[in-house]
Amino acid sequence: MSRSTTGAYARSMGYDAGFFGKWHLGSLMNATSPDCQPQPAGGCTVGYVLADGLCCDGRDAHVRVMRPVDVGFGTALATSQVAPSASANCGCVGTVPGAGKGCELGHYNGSGHSPSDQPWLECDQYLGSSTDGKDMLSLQFVTPVDDPEFLVDHFLAFARQAVAAGRPFFAQISFHNNHIPYIAPSSFRAMYPEYDMNHQDYYGGLSAVDAQVGRIRAALREMGVANNTLLALTSDNGPEVNAGDHGCALFVNPGDNGGRTGRKRALTEGGIRLPGIVEYPPLVKENRVEEGYFPVSTNDLLPTLLEITGATIVNPTWPIDVTSLLPVLPGTMTNRPTPICWHSDFVLQLLQPE
Numbered sequence: 497m498s499r500s501t502t503g504a505y506a507r508s509m510g511y512d513a514g515f516f517g518k519w520h521l522g523s524l525m526n527a528t529s530p531d532c533q534p535q536p537a538g539g540c541t542v543g544y545v546l547a548d549g550l551c552c553d554g555r556d557a558h559v560r561v562m563r564p565v566d567v568g569f570g571t572a573l574a575t576s577q578v579a580p581s582a583s584a585n586c587g588c589v590g591t592v593p594g595a596g597k598g599c600e601l602g603h604y605n606g607s608g609h610s611p612s613d614q615p616w617l618e619c620d621q622y623l624g625s626s627t628d629g630k631d632m633l634s635l636q637f638v639t640p641v642d643d644p645e646f647l648v649d650h651f652l653a654f655a656r657q658a659v660a661a662g663r664p665f666f667a668q669i670s671f672h673n674n675h676i677p678y679i680a681p682s683s684f685r686a687m688y689p690e691y692d693m694n695h696q697d698y699y700g701g702l703s704a705v706d707a708q709v710g711r712i713r714a715a716l717r718e719m720g721v722a723n724n725t726l727l728a729l730t731s732d733n734g735p736e737v738n739a740g741d742h743g744c745a746l747f748v749n750p751g752d753n754g755g756r757t758g759r760k761r762a763l764t765e766g767g768i769r770l771p772g773i774v775e776y777p778p779l780v781k782e783n784r785v786e787e788g789y790f791p792v793s794t795n796d797l798l799p800t801l802l803e804i805t806g807a808t809i810v811n812p813t814w815p816i817d818v819t820s821l822l823p824v825l826p827g828t829m830t831n832r833p834t835p836i837c838w839h840s841d842f843v844l845q846l847l848q849p850e
Contacts, residue, residue: 500810502801504568506666509805512658514571515564516647517670522562524576524623525553536636538590542619543578553621565625573624573650579672580620581679584639584646587611587618594638595619602679603693603747617677642681644671644708652715659719666801671708673701674751676736680704698750713775723777726804730772730794733760763838763845779825790829791847793836796821 503513525532532550540546545554556576564572582600589596589612596611599618611618620643622635639646651669658665680700687703688696709729716722735751737759751759758764772792774780799820802809809816818836823829838845 501568502798505807509807512663512665513569514654514667515569516573516651518672519574520577523556523559524563536591541588541591542615543621571654575621578620579675580643581618582642582681584620584643586638587615592636600679602697642704644705648708648711671705673705674698694747695750726776728774731770734767736760763840763843776825
């Protein structure tokens with residue numbers, strides 16, 4: 497597996513490869529891992545478990561350790577699955593210096609939702625690693641900025657280092673917004689004064705990501721690499737169902753599925769059909785909206801990367817059952833040649849090409 501991921505293929509062709517954000521493809525550390533951290537004076541951070549005197553990430557402790565750097569990425573700043581909020585680690589009362597003061601709680605603010613009552617709201621388990629032999633390092637400070645900005649700060653440091661060294665780079669940024677619990681910074685909530693606090697947090701969280709995507713685009717231009725960089729933006733699933741939020745009261749999820757059937761966890765179109773945006777100046781010469789029905793999958797990014805970099809598939813007998821997007825971007829391919837397959841619990845969905 498370490499040789500057949502996007503990160504591994506990119507690095508095989510001389511690219512720096514970095515991962516930033518939500519991982520959720522294996523434990524970053526568990527009780528059997530040598531990467532567990534010494535116990536802080538205040539005890540283990542929320543979400544960690546104490547094992548043999550060490551603090552280990554307990555959220556995915558039942559699965560084997562598989563970090564981004566174990567499957568081909570050279571640099572990573574990741575969470576196992578938790579969704580951080582506006583001021584990461586602000587809820588880690590007793591374990592992180594400065595925690596519990598001035599935390600952004602948004603629509604969770606109120607009885608039972610203080611940092612001490614619900615520390616998971618803003619107590620995150622960011623761990624960083626690289627292939628230079630360093631262990632995973634736990635984030636033990638309150639981030640000075642909103643979570644999307646924090647991720648982009650680290651991505652830009654990675655990208656600028658690669659560009660300065662004359663190396664191309666590949667990066668995946670998995671923003672946590674707007675996974676529950678979603679909490680927007682007050683400046684972004686203020687953009688939506690006509691809505692209640694729940695909707696302000698949701699829409700403000702989306703705008704916070706939008707601002708950081710704009711920041712990435714501006715930085716690519718400033719570094720002089722925008723004209724030969726492919727930038728793809730999409731989401732992983734439809735909006736969350738209206739359910740109790742991590743043990744808190746019911747908040748109606750403001751996400752819009754465009755009138756389609758189903759939401760997250762459904763294999764109907766409301767759960768799996770999302771908008772996508774691609775910027776790639778060599779093939780997309782002017783702005784356009786693809787009105788036709790050409791469904792694509794994030795899995796299509798692998799053969800796209802192979803075609804751009806010229807990387808050779810590890811095992812020629814392995815089928816590439818998805819489609820490179822390069823012929824799609826200029827509009828020369830109008831019919832999908834391969835099916836797309838989804839699997840969720842006991843449900844299997846197959847979309848055949850027309």
